Amino acid sequence: MYEVILYYKFTDIEDPESFCEQHKSFCKELGVKGRIYIGREGINGTLGGTPEQMQKYKEHLTAIEGFEGIDFKTDTIDFIPFAKLKCKTRDEIVALHEEDVDPAYGGKYLEPHEWKAVMESGEDYVMIDVRNDYESKIGHFEGAITPDVENFYDFPDWLDQFDAPKDKKVLMYCTGGIRCEKFSVLMKEKGWEDVNQLHGGILRYANEEGGEHYKGKCFVFDDRLVVPVNKDNLEPIARCEITGKPADSYINCANMECNKLFVCSKEGAIKMEGCCSEECRQSEFKRPFDPENAFRPFRKWYNYFDDEFKERELEGNA
Ligand SMILES: [Zn+2]
Incomplete structure (x- = not known):
């Protein structure tokens, strides 16, 4: 059993670069995965690991002056929904592109x-x-x-x-x-x-x-892509873009050149081999499709791309 945590804290960080260096090496040593943005205005992160690792992480972070009282949103799951650890500096920890928003x-x-x-x-x-x-x-x-x-x-x-x-x-x-x-x-x-x-x-x-x-x-901006909210009403409100039937799962088109994020049911994924269109299904850049495991392969879609591309595509905010 693993945990995923999501958290942020707006607090002044004087030297984000060195803070980031230190924080990254702590996380690496601890062995957690996920993504963390650090800037002059604070920290914004989502991480996955064992409950023990998450506990140690929280203790470490909240012991730093200015980082007390962080509200960690925690979920329990059976796999770690991140391929690796990314800890980077950003001008804004959540990018609104507006000056002086305090x-x-x-x-x-x-x-x-x-x-x-x-x-x-x-x-x-x-x-x-x-x-x-x-x-x-x-x-x-x-x-x-x-x-x-x-x-x-x-x-x-x-x-x-x-x-x-x-x-x-x-x-x-x-x-x-x-x-x-x-x-x-x-x-x-x-x-x-x-x-x-x-x-x-x-x-x-x-x-x-x-x-x-x-x-x-x-x-959510991790490999799960979607999580349930209302346990008493699990009725999907969107429709599978292939079959037109109610669906609430997302996949990235299996044509790596396209990579479009679209709502797709398991039935639709099998029908189109994970692609968003017939054109993509014919593409030479199509990832191999495993019908037995229709959704699993898509979780790690970004493993097929170089770092710069991933950066562009995964620029998500929580
Ligand atoms: Zn496509």
Whole structure:
């Protein structure tokens, strides 16, 4: 049995390069896998390993001055959903591409039970899903606006045309909470007054409130790609792009030149040998397909690419 943790902390790191070096060698020695971004504004990571390794990691990180009290979102699974360890410096630990966005001036935290209470109160509000379109497509809260954006840094442009009244109550959520930390600052700067964010995101809500009022599954930036949220409602809300039937699993097209991330059922994957189109199925760059294990091969799709390509494709935010 293994654990996956997801966490972030906004705190000043004076010398991100040397912090990163030290942190990376600690993680290597500990033997954990995953990806960690370190910048002047803090740390943003997701890691996998044994419960003992995760415990040691948490103790190590939270013992550093400024890193106390981190909220680790933890999941238990039967494999480590990362191929290796990546620990890198970044200008922003979650990339909004906006200057001077200080999470200290963000919205009000709603704990999962408070979030649920607001949703059930009949109060008037507007709810924004602060994730990319391919994430909200397979799952989101009831009644949420799911912006048609491909990257987090497209949200400022999206906000420019968002016309909800400035005195309207705003609820926002993302996977683990980090994107709301920045987006809420931006909304307040633009004049919205009552801005609220789900503390700990969908993942903590799923753990603490059982995922009620959430439809579909949650996209995650590791080899699992999707995880369940609402145990009482596992009905897929998306459709397999090959068969057209309800589905909530993602795969990357097996044509390595295409590599498109698309919603695909097991039936669809077998039918098209893991490809998104007939054209891709005929490609000479198609990975070998194992029908006995239709989804397994796709978990490690990025092993087929060089580092620079992986960097581009896996630039995910939690
Ligand atoms: Zn394709």
